[in-house]
Amino acid sequence: xxxxxxxxxxxxxxxxxxxxxxxxxxxxxxxxxxxxxxxxxxxxxxxxxxxxxxxxxxxxxxxxxxxxxxxxxxxxxxxxxxxxxxxxxxxxxxxxxxxxxxxxxxxxxxxxxxxxxxxxxxxxxxxxxxxxxxxxxxxxxxxxxxxxxxxxxxxxxxxxxxxxx
Numbered sequence: 001x002x003x004x005x006x007x008x009x010x011x012x013x014x015x016x017x018x019x020x021x022x023x024x025x026x027x028x029x030x031x032x033x034x035x036x037x038x039x040x041x042x043x044x045x046x047x048x049x050x051x052x053x054x055x056x057x058x059x060x061x062x063x064x065x066x067x068x069x070x071x072x073x074x075x076x077x078x079x080x081x082x083x084x085x086x087x088x089x090x091x092x093x094x095x096x097x098x099x100x101x102x103x104x105x106x107x108x109x110x111x112x113x114x115x116x117x118x119x120x121x122x123x124x125x126x127x128x129x130x131x132x133x134x135x136x137x138x139x140x141x142x143x144x145x146x147x148x149x150x151x152x153x154x155x156x157x158x159x160x161x162x163x164x165x
Contacts, residue, residue: 015063068114096126
């Protein structure tokens with residue numbers, strides 16, 4: 001059963017609201033994926049903060065019109081699942097990780113920072129470490145000189161102890 005006009009407007013409004021804050025949108029063909037596997041994908045997406053839905057292409061085309069994602073409208077053909085995220089890499093990471101274990105999910109393209117990405121571009125985007133991981137690495141780099149200094153002072157103190165004893 002098709003959607004009536006009010007339902008269609010609601011879907012376009014919902015997708016437009018998601019796109020207003022989004023940095024990335026990823027398109028993937030989901031043909032042949034079983035319901036249980038799709039449910040698992042949706043769970044992973046929810047945990048990562050990714051808006052992941054199967055939507056009518058015509059409605060999404062209307063939602064992306066006059067946005068930085070408008071160029072992606074040409075690729076909106078066939079049965080697609082849309083991953084939209086405010087985190088630049090979350091949608092790409094979730095869909096790419098799932099596609100590695102399930103060959104029925106085929107990444108068709110994406111748009112990030114106003115640029116179109118192909119499958120290889122999505123994989124490259126997904127390989128970037130998360131914000132939290134980058135912050136942890138930065139903290140480790142910042143702590144290295146301090147911990148080295150503390151180790152040197154401790155060694156110096158121990159050396160003086162053994163010299164005076």
